[in-house]
Amino acid sequence: MPTIGDHDHSHEDHERTFQPDEEDSLGYYAIAEMAVRELLIERGIFTADEFRRHLEVADHGNQALGAKVVARAWTDPDFKASLLRDGSVAVAEYDVEMLGHTRLYAVENTHDVHNVIVCTLCSCYPKPLLGLPPDWYKSRNYRARVAREPRKVLAEFGTFLPEGVTVRVHDSNADMRYLVLPMRPAGTEGYTVEQLEGLVTRDAMIGVTVVGAPV
C-alpha cells in the first residue's frame, strides 16, 4: 500500500491514493474512517505509523503462524502440552499478542472428538494466528446454524465425520478465542516441521475441515 496513514503528504497524494480505478468504494463510513483517523492522529491518540502497522496485518493476515503452531504441536510434545494447558502463554514466544484481555484456547481433535469454532454473537476469531476471518465465518447462516447442526454445516464444507465422533462447537467471545488443533494426518511420519506446516489449512484450524493426508 502506498501512502495511506502518512499524513505529512499533500492532498494531491490523497487523490492519487484513491484514484477511481482502485476498487475502493468511498461511501459514508469509508469517509468517516478517514475523518476519525485524522482527528485521533492529530490528538496524539495514535500515530500514522501505528496505523500503518495495523494495516499491514489487515493486508497480509497471518494464517501461516497458526500453521506453525499446529505443526510444532504435532512434533513437540512439551509444546503441545503447554498449548493445550494455556494457549496464550504457549504462543507468546511467537510474539503473538492477543488483543485486549483475550485468552487463547487450543482444542484438540482426536479420533473421538472433532472441534469446530464459531462466534454466534459477532465474529470473534483468533486473528493473531489466523489473520482476518473469512466472510462465511461472519455470515448469518454459519453463526445461526453451526451450533445446532454442526454435522450438516460441516457436510456443506465437504467434511463427513464418522458417526461415533463427538462434535464439539466452541462459541468464541471477546475474552476467549479458540484454535482447533487438527489431527496429524497419516502418512506424514517422516515429514519435517516445514512440510507439516504446508499441510495445515485455515479451515482445518477453524474446524470446518480436517487436514487431509498428503497426496
Place this chain on the structure above:
Amino acid sequence: MTQQDDDRAPRGYHDLGGVGGGPVDMTEHVLEPWEKRVDALCGILVGKKCRLMTIDERRDAIETLGEDKYTSLKYYELWMAGTMNLLIEKGTLSQDEIDERMDQIRRRLGLEAEE
C-alpha cells in the same frame, strides 16, 4: 436491546446461535482498501496501547445500532458505526467535528457531499 424471539426467551437480533438458516455461502471476497482501513483503526482503538474501548464495548455498540442497521449495513460499516458512536459517547470526539472533517475530506477528494 432485546426482542421477543419466541414466547420463552427474549433474544437480541444479533444473538444468532441456533436460530437456523440457509446454506452457508463459502464465497470470500478480497477486502476493499476502506475495509482494511476500518479494521486497522478499530484494532488500534481496542489495542493494548490506546485502550480507548474494549472489544465488548464495540460489540455492544454494534448491537445497539438497531435492527435495521444491523441487518442492512456491511460488516465494516457496522464496525465503523459502532466505533464512532462509542467515541462520541465517551467524549473523545464530537459528532460535529467528525461531520466537519468528513466534509473537508469529501472536498479534498472531489466527492459530492452526501447526507
